[in-house]
Each structure stands twice: as structure tokens, then as C-alpha cells.
Amino acid sequence: MTKKTKLLLGGSIIVAALAYLINSGIREAAVYYITPSELKAKGDAVSDRSLRLGGMVVPGSLHWEPQTLKLTFRLTDGKEEVAVEHTGSPPDLFKEGAGAVVEGKCVKGGPFQSSMIMAKHSEEYHPPGKGQAQAEHIHRTSVTPRSTQ
Amino acid sequence: MIATLGRFSIWLALAIAVYGAVVSILGARRGRPALIESGQGAVVSLFGLSSFAVLLMEAGLVGHDFSLEYVARNASLETPLFYTIIALWGALEGSILLWVWLLALMTLLTVLIERKRQRELIPYATTILLCISAFFLFLVAFPASPFTTILPVPPDGRGPNPLLQNHPLMAVHPPGLYAGYVGWSIPYAFGMAALLTGRLGETWIRSVRRWSIASWGFLTVGIIVGGRWSYEVLGWGGYWAWDPVENASLLPWLTGTAFLHTIMIQERRKMLKFWNVALVIITFALTVFGTFLTRSGILSSVHAFSDSAVGPLFLGFIGLILFTSFSLLVYRSDKLQAEGDLDSLVSRESAFLVNNLLLLGFAFAVLLGTLFPLLSEAVRGVKVSVGEPFFNTVNVPIGLGLIFLMAIGPLIAWRHASLESLRKTFAGPLLLAILGTGICGFLGVRGLYPLLAFGLSLFTAITVFQEFARGAMTRRRNTGEGYLTALSKLTTRSRRRYGGLIVHLGVALVVIGITASSVFKLEQEVTLKQGESLQLGRYQVRFDELSAWQEPHRFVVQGNFTIFNSNHKVAEMRPAKRFYPTEQQPIGTVDVRSTAREDLYLVLSSFAQDGTSATVKALVRPLVMWIWVGGWVMVVGSLIAIWPDRRRAVAADSVEEYMAWQPGRS
Numbered sequence: 001m002t003k004k005t006k007l008l009l010g011g012s013i014i015v016a017a018l019a020y021l022i023n024s025g026i027r028e029a030a031v032y033y034i035t036p037s038e039l040k041a042k043g044d045a046v047s048d049r050s051l052r053l054g055g056m057v058v059p060g061s062l063h064w065e066p067q068t069l070k071l072t073f074r075l076t077d078g079k080e081e082v083a084v085e086h087t088g089s090p091p092d093l094f095k096e097g098a099g100a101v102v103e104g105k106c107v108k109g110g111p112f113q114s115s116m117i118m119a120k121h122s123e124e125y126h127p128p129g130k131g132q133a134q135a136e137h138i139h140r141t142s143v144t145p146r147s148t149q
Numbered sequence: 150m151i152a153t154l155g156r157f158s159i160w161l162a163l164a165i166a167v168y169g170a171v172v173s174i175l176g177a178r179r180g181r182p183a184l185i186e187s188g189q190g191a192v193v194s195l196f197g198l199s200s201f202a203v204l205l206m207e208a209g210l211v212g213h214d215f216s217l218e219y220v221a222r223n224a225s226l227e228t229p230l231f232y233t234i235i236a237l238w239g240a241l242e243g244s245i246l247l248w249v250w251l252l253a254l255m256t257l258l259t260v261l262i263e264r265k266r267q268r269e270l271i272p273y274a275t276t277i278l279l280c281i282s283a284f285f286l287f288l289v290a291f292p293a294s295p296f297t298t299i300l301p302v303p304p305d306g307r308g309p310n311p312l313l314q315n316h317p318l319m320a321v322h323p324p325g326l327y328a329g330y331v332g333w334s335i336p337y338a339f340g341m342a343a344l345l346t347g348r349l350g351e352t353w354i355r356s357v358r359r360w361s362i363a364s365w366g367f368l369t370v371g372i373i374v375g376g377r378w379s380y381e382v383l384g385w386g387g388y389w390a391w392d393p394v395e396n397a398s399l400l401p402w403l404t405g406t407a408f409l410h411t412i413m414i415q416e417r418r419k420m421l422k423f424w425n426v427a428l429v430i431i432t433f434a435l436t437v438f439g440t441f442l443t444r445s446g447i448l449s450s451v452h453a454f455s456d457s458a459v460g461p462l463f464l465g466f467i468g469l470i471l472f473t474s475f476s477l478l479v480y481r482s483d484k485l486q487a488e489g490d491l492d493s494l495v496s497r498e499s500a501f502l503v504n505n506l507l508l509l510g511f512a513f514a515v516l517l518g519t520l521f522p523l524l525s526e527a528v529r530g531v532k533v534s535v536g537e538p539f540f541n542t543v544n545v546p547i548g549l550g551l552i553f554l555m556a557i558g559p560l561i562a563w564r565h566a567s568l569e570s571l572r573k574t575f576a577g578p579l580l581l582a583i584l585g586t587g588i589c590g591f592l593g594v595r596g597l598y599p600l601l602a603f604g605l606s607l608f609t610a611i612t613v614f615q616e617f618a619r620g621a622m623t624r625r626r627n628t629g630e631g632y633l634t635a636l637s638k639l640t641t642r643s644r645r646r647y648g649g650l651i652v653h654l655g656v657a658l659v660v661i662g663i664t665a666s667s668v669f670k671l672e673q674e675v676t677l678k679q680g681e682s683l684q685l686g687r688y689q690v691r692f693d694e695l696s697a698w699q700e701p702h703r704f705v706v707q708g709n710f711t712i713f714n715s716n717h718k719v720a721e722m723r724p725a726k727r728f729y730p731t732e733q734q735p736i737g738t739v740d741v742r743s744t745a746r747e748d749l750y751l752v753l754s755s756f757a758q759d760g761t762s763a764t765v766k767a768l769v770r771p772l773v774m775w776i777w778v779g780g781w782v783m784v785v786g787s788l789i790a791i792w793p794d795r796r797r798a799v800a801a802d803s804v805e806e807y808m809a810w811q812p813g814r815s
Contacts, residue, residue, distance in 0.1 A: 006494055011506060018510035021543045025514075026521060029539030033532035052534055066676040066755070066764055088674055089754035089764045092726075092734045103536075 036080040083111035093119035155296035162198040163286040170279035177272035225308030227702030232314040242295035273342035292458035326371030330436040332364025337433035366787035373780030397439035403512040418489035493565035556609040582608035602664040606657040648790025658779030665772035695760040724753040
């Protein structure tokens with residue numbers, strides 16, 4: 001084998017490994033956005049899959065129990081409602097009548113188990129900060145990081 | 150008055166930039182020094198006018214001129230002076246103005262420094278830089294004018310976003326990042342000048358080397374400080390979330406890192422000429438792309454994109470850069486043939502080649518993960534999000550490969566490394582690193598990736614120390630200097646090499662900090678009554694009471710906690726919530742107790758109105774401090790690498806220039 005062949009072979013192996021990593025990574029890690037109506041329509045087909053559910057917090061549905069840190073509420077898209085359960089205190093921007101996106105899984109027959117809440121700032125508030133960058137950061141302030149260990 | 154003067158100075162600056170761009174290239178093409186000098190005069194005027202515009206904007210902010218829309222949105226009567234001043238880069242229009250000013254400053258410096266040394270390239274580089282200036286000036290002249298006025302004039306402004314007036318690091322983070330972004334314009338301009346003139350030897354590389362390292366250093370400062378700001382302000386206990394805005398700053402850093410390494414191959418072995426020009430084009434395009442990502446509104450949704458006038462302009466500009474630059478590159482490709490050849494697979498050249506593949510793979514994965522949601526929405530109409538898991542699965546193994554190369558790259562021989570030299574150089578560090586990894590395992594570190602990350606970082610650090618020690622010893626033997634003198638002379642005589650090694654040491658520290666703090670963090674969220682405590686790791690956190698008070702521009706509720714470490718009181722911590730009148734929701738302020746061993750991080754999540762109980766989130770994150778320390782070590786390393794070395798540099802360059810210059814070539 002000449003040097004050039006060896007070099008090309010080595011390079012191709014690295015590139016192939018990178019391509020494999022990226023391809024399998026993106027398949028596993030893409031999380032789908034879904035509305036309450038879509039969730040109801042799909043039913044069991046999406047149970048136990050990682051999802052992002054977006055909607056408005058139904059007024060009067062919010063219950064926060066500081067002692068057990070249990071937070072329950074319902075999300076609606078105007079047509080369907082989905083019950084959501086979360087452990088941890090509500091983020092600063094999270095409130096009834098405002099938009100929210102929760103990430104988690106839908107367990108068969110039970111409420112949506114949220115592992116992360118992203119509260120949306122209200123529609124009339126445009127963060128004057130670093131443009132969209134700031135909006136993203138504001139989302140992140142309200143993220144409850146997945147509990148570990 | 151301010152608005153009129155401001156708009157006038159920006160329009161004039163735009164006209165002058167266009168004029169300068171045209172006369173510079175005309176002067177170079179027709180061999181008319183007067184035109185070239187006129188172009189350089191334009192650079193001076195451009196700097197003067199953009200400085201004037203920045204001063205006007207600051208006068209508007211500090212003087213509370215609310216007839217300016219930008220001031221009304223980003224300043225208020227109650228905002229402290231410091232945050233009023235830095236509101237210049239608090240929003241889109243002002244930050245592009247800052248961008249324009251930084252570019253004008255750097256263009257001026259480039260012309261002053263390189264005017265004599267790069268007589269043939271400088272007019273072309275000036276044209277390119279003035280064209281870039283013209284684009285950003287166009288943005289602030291029309292779609293994103295910071296001097297837009299409003300009527301009726303409001304009595305008070307809204308003030309900056311509370312998140313931006315919550316931490317002094319806001320004074321450092323955006324300008325650092327922008328200086329890093331803007332700085333890459335200069336290597337790009339010289340790369341293009343080299344393509345335009347066909348002078349594709351190593352001359353252009355020599356001029357851009359320092360600028361590249363400086364821009365890289367600024368980007369590093371911006372990224373590290375941004376992580377720290379995120380950690381101390383956003384209250385989620387982390388410093389990096391693979392957020393698109395963060396990714397945007399990482400992309401040019403990665404490709405820029407690749408460029409800094411391969412220019413060494415070109416200087417030394419006259420290889421990779423095509424590749425180097427391509428890398429500098431990609432890096433520059435990514436800096437513009439980074440601004441585009443943060444400024445266009447495309448992040449939230451493809452549909453938001455069409456609402457913004459700035460977005461499509463950016464996209465067009467990036468398209469233009471890529472198209473013209475790569476066309477020119479292909480047109481000149483016959484002049485970009487390698488003169489050297491790769492002699493052996495075990496050599497520094499091939500270590501650099503693999504490093505480049507990995508860095509670009511890393512960058513590609515980050516780019517794909519960032520854009521995937523947009524691609525998916527545009528192509529399939531399905532909204533998806535790609536979060537941390539993707540970036541971690543792909544980038545952690547690539548990162549580990551890079552650390553390995555970082556340890557061996559600087560020490561392996563050029564051309565061909567013999568087995569004997571490999572053994573001599575690496576046997577000691579390798580044994581020590583394996584021993585260290587064993588100790589980590591013994592102390593409770595589990596898992597392949599964490600062990601590899603610690604082991605390889607240790608390996609890198611040890612090779613760096615070994616290299617310094619060996620060099621100093623040799624010098625001491627030959628010259629009879631003391632240890633410290635030998636060490637400092639060694640470093641200053643070969644700044645670039647030893648600066649680079651120090652950067653590698655910094656990266657190793659950052660990796661150790663990131664690994665420890667993300668793998669071994671403890672976290673707990675509990676509601677405590679007065680006097681109750683929570684236990685986390687070695688710490689007890691006792692909730693004492695809530696206190697509240699009114700400040701001029703906000704109302705503060707603070708939780709008072711006492712921290713015990715096995716029954717010894719070690720600290721009092723005061724996380725708080727701040728209520729700004731212009732916002733509907735409070736802004737949390739975390740309290741962090743930082744030690745070399747670990748950080749204790751407290752967030753006041755919520756509280757009972759009567760003050761009897763508070764919900765607190767506590768995190769213990771080991772070795773976080775070493776991320777910041779490592780970051781500054783990287784910056785110090787790059788400073789050492791670019792520190793001017795007057796005596797030799799000038800002589801070498803002028804001889805080189807004399808040799809390379811051939812009259813009549815264009």
C-alpha cells in the first residue's frame with residue numbers, strides 16, 4: 001500500500017465513523033413537538049416516546065404543592081386538553097393562561113410526565129435584550145434541569 | 150440633534166467605505182499609489198466617523214434622550230449608569246453599531262501595521278475589509294438604524310432587559326465575542342487578497358497569524374465569559390446548554406482552531422495551501438452566520454424569519470461571500486499546489502490532519518444539530534428539537550480524540566517520528582497518566598468517558614510540564630542560567646510554541662472542570678420552613694428567614710440561608726428574586742459559593758408570602774472553578790503566542806518580502 005492509499009483509507013475511516021455517529025445521534029435525539037390535539041389523536045402510538053408538548057396552561061388547573069414539590073396542570077391548544085404532572089417548583093414565567101412547552105413522556109392512560117418546563121413569556125413582551133438570543137436565554141431560565149442522581 | 154448627526158455620520162461613513170473600496174482596488178490594479186493612499190485615508194475617516202456615531206449613541210443613552218427609539222427601549226431613568234453605558238450592545242441596532250466600530254478600528258490597525266510590510270496585498274485587503282464594513286454600515290443606515298426617532302417622546306424608557314442588568318459580565322461578554330467575530334475579517338481579507346493577486350506563498354499567512362490567534366483569543370474570552378454569565382445569572386446551574394446562540398459562537402472557534410494548526414503545516418512544509426484558504430473563508434462565513442443566527446429571528450421558527458428585514462440580508466451576504474470566495478479559490482487552485490509531501494503517517498503533519506478532520510466533524514455536528522429543527526420544519530413540515538443528548542453523544546467521543554491529539558501533536562516530530570523518539574517523549578507521561586486515571590477510578594470515578602476525559606487531560610498536562618521542564622533544563626545546561634531565567638527565556642525566545650502549549654494546558658483544565666461538574670453534580674429541591682435544613686453532599690443548608698426591600702429600580706426578596714459543613718458554619722448565602730416594575734415576572738438571582746474543590750449553588754425557587762417557608766434548589770458541582778481558570782490560562786497562552794518579538798520579526802519579514810516580490814505580477 002502506498003502512503004497516499006493509507007492516508008485516504010485512514011481519512012475515510014474517520015469520516016465514516018463521524019458520519020455514523022452523527023446519523024445515529026440525530027435519529028435518537030430528535031424530540032418531536034406536538035400539540036394536545038395531536039397527542040390525543042395519536043394516542044398509544046406515541047406513549048413512552050420523548051416529546052415536547054406545547055399549549056396554554058388552562059386557567060384554574062394549576063396546583064402546586066410546595067411540600068411534595070408536585071406540580072399539576074392542564075395544557076390546551078383550544079381543542080383538546082392534556083393533564084401534565086411535574087416534580088419541581090414552577091419556573092418564574094410559568095402561570096395560568098400563559099403558554100408553556102413541556103418535555104417528557106406520555107404514559108399509557110396516565111397524565112403526561114414532564115421532566116422539563118419551558119415557560120413562554122407572554123405575547124406582548126418582547127425581550128429587548130440580545131434579540132432572539134435573549135428570548136432563548138429567557139426560555140432557559142425557566143428550564144428545570146433534569147434531576148440527576 | 151443626536152439622531153440627525155448620527156444618521157448623517159453613518160451615511161457618510163457608508164459612502165466613504167464604498168469610495169475607499171473602489172479606489173483601493175483601482176489603485177492596486179492600475180499601479181496608482183495616490184489612489185491606494187486615498188483608500189487608506191478612507192479607512193482613517195471611517196474610523197473617525199464610526200467612533201463619532203458610537204459616542205453620539207452613548208451621549209443619547211447617558212443623557213436619556215428618549216426621542217431615540219433605541220434609548221427608550223434600552224435605557225430608563227432608574228437604570229444604573231454602568232448598565233446604561235453598556236446598553237449600547239444590549240440590542241440589535243446598538244450591537245451592530247459596535248460591530249461597525251470594532252471593524253473600523255481593526256481595519257485601521259491592519260492598515261497601519263501592514264501598510265509597509267505587505268505593500269502588494271494591503272490595497273486588496275483594504276477593499277475587502279471596506280466591503281464588509283459597507284454591508285454592516287448599510288444595516289445600521291437602513292433596516293437596523295440605532296438613530297430612529299419616536300414621537301411622542303416618552304417620559305421614561307423601558308430599560309434594559311433585567312437579565313442584562315443583573316451581572317457586570319455583560320460588560321465583557323458581548324464585546325469579547327464581537328471582537329472575536331470581527332477579528333476573523335482580517336485573515337479572510339488577506340486570504341482573499343492573496344487569491345486576487347495570485348501571491349499565494351506564505352507571505353499572507355505570516356501577516357494573518359497574529360490576527361488569527363488574537364481573534365481566537367477574543368472568541369475564547371467571549372465563550373468562557375458567556376458560560377460564566379449563564380451560570381451566574383440564568384439560575385439553572387449550568388454553563389452550556391447547546392443553545393443555538395452558544396453554538397453560533399462555538400462554530401468559528403472550532404474552524405478557527407483548525408486554521409491555527411494547519412497554517413503551521415503550510416509555513417513549515419508548504420502543504421495544505423488550498424485547505425488553509427478554504428478554512429479562513431469558512432471561519433469568516435461562520436462569524437457572519439453566527440450574527441445572522443442570533444439576529445435574524447430564524448431561531449424560533451422558519452416562519453418568524455420572513456418578518457425580519459435583517460435576516461434575508463444576512464443570508465444574501467453569506468451566500469455572496471461563499472460563492473465569490475470559493476469561485477476565486479477554485480480559479481486559483483493551480484497556484485495552490487503543495488510543494489511538500491506527507492512523508493510518514495506517524496508525524497506531526499498527520500496528527501494535524503486528523504485534528505482538522507475531527508475539528509471539522511465537530512463543527513459539522515454542531516451546525517447540523519443547530520439547523521436540524523429548521524431543516525425539518527422547512528422540508529418535512531415537522532417541528533422537532535435537537536437537545537443536549539445529540540450534542541453529547543456525537544461530540545464527546547470527538548472531543549476525546551481531540552484531547553488525545555492535543556497531547557501528542559506538539560511533541561511528535563515533523564516528517565517522520567521514530568519509535569525510539571516516541572518512547573522517549575511519551576513513555577513517562579503515559580505511565581503517569583495511567584496511574585492518575587487509576588487513582589481517579591479508585592476515588593470513585595466510573596464510566597468510560599469520564600475516565601478517558603480525566604486520563605487524557607492529565608496526559609496533556611503532563612506532556613506540557615515535561616516539555617517546559619526539558620527545555621529549561623537543556624537551556625540551563627547550555628547557558629548556565631538559573632532555573633527561572635532559563636524557563637522564562639525559553640518561553641520568550643519561542644513564544645508561539647510555548648504559548649500554544651500553555652493554551653493546551655488551559656484546555657485540559659477546562660475539560661477536567663466540565664467532566665467533573667457535569668458527571669458528579671448533586672441536586673436537590675426542597676421546601677423548607679424557618680429553621681429547617683436540607684442535606685446535600687457535605688453541606689447542610691438551613692433556611693433562616695426571608696427579607697425584602699425596595700431599591701430604586703426594583704423590589705428584592707431575599708432568602709437567608711446558613712451553610713454548615715459537618716456542623717461547622719462555613720457560609721451565609723443569599724439567593725434572591727428581583728421584581729422589576731417593567732416586567733411581569735421576577736428575575737432570580739443565584740448565590741454561588743465557589744471553592745477550588747466544588748461550588749455550592751443556591752436558587753430561591755419560590756417562597757410563601759408570609760415568609761415562613763421557602764422552596765430552595767441546591768446544587769453541588771465539583772471543580773467548576775477550573776473551567777474559568779482554564780479559560781484564562783488559554784487566554785494567557787494566546788497572549789504569549791502573539792506578543793510581538795520586534796527584533797526578529799521585522800528583519801525576517803522584510804527579507805522574505807524582498808525575496809517574494811516580483812514586479813509586474815498581478
